[in-house]
Amino acid sequence: MRFSVTYNLEHLDLAYRMKIYSLIKEAVSLADKEYYEKTFGHQDNRMKNFTFSVYLHNCTLQDSVFSLDRMTINISSPDMEFFVHAFNGVRKIKEYKAGGATWVQSNLQLLSESSIKHRKVIFKTLSPLLIEDQNGKPLSPDNSDYESQLNYYADLQVKQFAKRGLQEPLRFTPLRLSKLVVKEGNRHLRNDDILYFTTYKGTFQLEGHPEDLQLLYQLGLGRRSTYFGMLDIVKEVRVDADRD
Numbered sequence: 001m002r003f004s005v006t007y008n009l010e011h012l013d014l015a016y017r018m019k020i021y022s023l024i025k026e027a028v029s030l031a032d033k034e035y036y037e038k039t040f041g042h043q044d045n046r047m048k049n050f051t052f053s054v055y056l057h058n059c060t061l062q063d064s065v066f067s068l069d070r071m072t073i074n075i076s077s078p079d080m081e082f083f084v085h086a087f088n089g090v091r092k093i094k095e096y097k098a099g100g101a102t103w104v105q106s107n108l109q110l111l112s113e114s115s116i117k118h119r120k121v122i123f124k125t126l127s128p129l130l131i132e133d134q135n136g137k138p139l140s141p142d143n144s145d146y147e148s149q150l151n152y153y154a155d156l157q158v159k160q161f162a163k164r165g166l167q168e169p170l171r172f173t174p175l176r177l178s179k180l181v182v183k184e185g186n187r188h189l190r191n192d193d194i195l196y197f198t199t200y201k202g203t204f205q206l207e208g209h210p211e212d213l214q215l216l217y218q219l220g221l222g223r224r225s226t227y228f229g230m231l232d233i234v235k236e237v238r239v240d241a242d243r244d
Contacts, residue, residue, distance in 0.1 A: 001083045001218070002111035005090050006072045007103035012056070014064040015184045015194060017227045019098045020054060020073055026096075027089025028082070035085055049161050050077035050086070051220025053126035053230040064183070070106060074126060076113075076230060078161060078218035116214045120207045120237035123217070126230040128180050128199035130223045138198035141174040150222065157219050158212060167209040177202040184227075199228055205237070 013019070029036040039048070052075045059068035075090075077083045087110075096103040131139045131149050139146045147170070155166045182197040206213060206221075222229040 001078070001080065002074060002076045002113050003083075003087050003090075004072050004074045004107075004109055004111055005105060006070055006107040007096065008070045008106050009101055009103045010067065010069075011101055012059075012066040012068060012071065013099050014061065014066065016054065016066075017182075017184050020052060021226065022098070023073070023090075023093065023096055024050075024052065024075065024086060027093055028085045029089070030092050031085035031089035035081065039082065047157055047160050048226045049079040049082055049219065050075060051127070051218075051225055051230040052076070052227070071103075072107075074111065074230065076218050076220070078215055113218070114233050116210050116217060116233070116236065118236040118238050119210060119213075120205060120239055121213050121217075122175065122203060122205050122234040122237065123231040124203045124234050125201045126232050127220075127228050128182065128201040129177075129204075129221060130182075130197055130199045130228040132223050140179070140198075141172070141177050141200055141204070147172045153222050153225070154212070154216055157221075157225060158215055161219060162215060166212050168212065169208070170212070171207040173205040173207075174200075175203040175205060177204060182228075197224075197228070203234060 025036070025040050028039060052073055055072045056066055056068050057070045057072070059066045075086060077086070091108055094105045131146055131153070133139055133145055133149055139149060150172050151166065151170050154170055159165050177200040180199050180201050182199050184195050184197060217231050217233065219225060220229040221231060
C-alpha cells in the first residue's frame with residue numbers, strides 16, 4: 001500500500017530525512033495516540049514497518065539548502081493499520097512547520113501497487129540503498145560481503161513484520177548503480193553535527209521467493225530502510241522455475 005503527499009515550500013535543508021520522519025510520526029499521533037506509542041514509543045529503535053522517499057520539484061542546491069517549488073513524499077507499508085493511521089493523519093496536516101519554514105499541503109493521493117508473481121524482479125531505487133557490514137562500514141555492491149549483508153537486513157525486516165525469516169536467500173545482481181553520499185542530521189547529535197551515509201541509487205535485480213520480494217518492495221530494503229531503500233518495480237523477469 002502506498003500514498004503520496006505534496007507540500008509547497010521554497011527552502012529545505014539538505015539534511016531533510018529526519019524532518020520527513022517527524023512529519024510521519026506526527027501524522028500517526030494525530031490519528032491514534034495509542035498506536036503511536038506502540039510504534040514510536042519505548043521501542044523506537046526497532047525497524048519500522050514502512051519506508052518513504054522524497055522527490056524535490058525544480059530544486060537547486062546552494063550552501064546545503066535546496067530552493068524548490070514543492071516536494072512529494074511517497075510512503076509505503078504492508079501494514080494496513082499503520083497505513084490507515086498515517087494516511088488519515090497526514091490528511092489533517094495541511095500545514096507543517098519545520099526548520100523555520102512552513103510546508104503547505106497541495107495534494108494527497110493513493111498510489112497503485114504491483115503484486116509480485118515471479119522470482120526475479122528488476123527494481124529501481126526511489127531512495128538509495130544503504131548496506132553496511134557488522135561494524136557499520138558501508139559496503140559497495142561489488143564487495144563480496146554485500147549480498148550476505150543485504151540478506152541479513154532483509155531477514156530482520158521480514159522477521160519483524162511477518163514473524164518468519166526469508167523463505168529463501170536473496171540473490172542480488174547490480175545493474176546500473178551509482179554511489180550517492182547522503183548528508184543527514186540526528187536528533188541525538190548537536191545541531192551542527194552531521195552524519196554521512198554512503199548509499200547507492202539506480203537499478204538492480206533481486207531473485208528470491210515472490211512473497212519475500214513483495215514484502216521488501218513494500219517495506220524497503222537495507223540498513224535504515226525507513227529512510228533508505230524504497231523501491232519501485234521496473235519489470236518482473238519470468239524464468240522456468242516460476243510457478244503459476
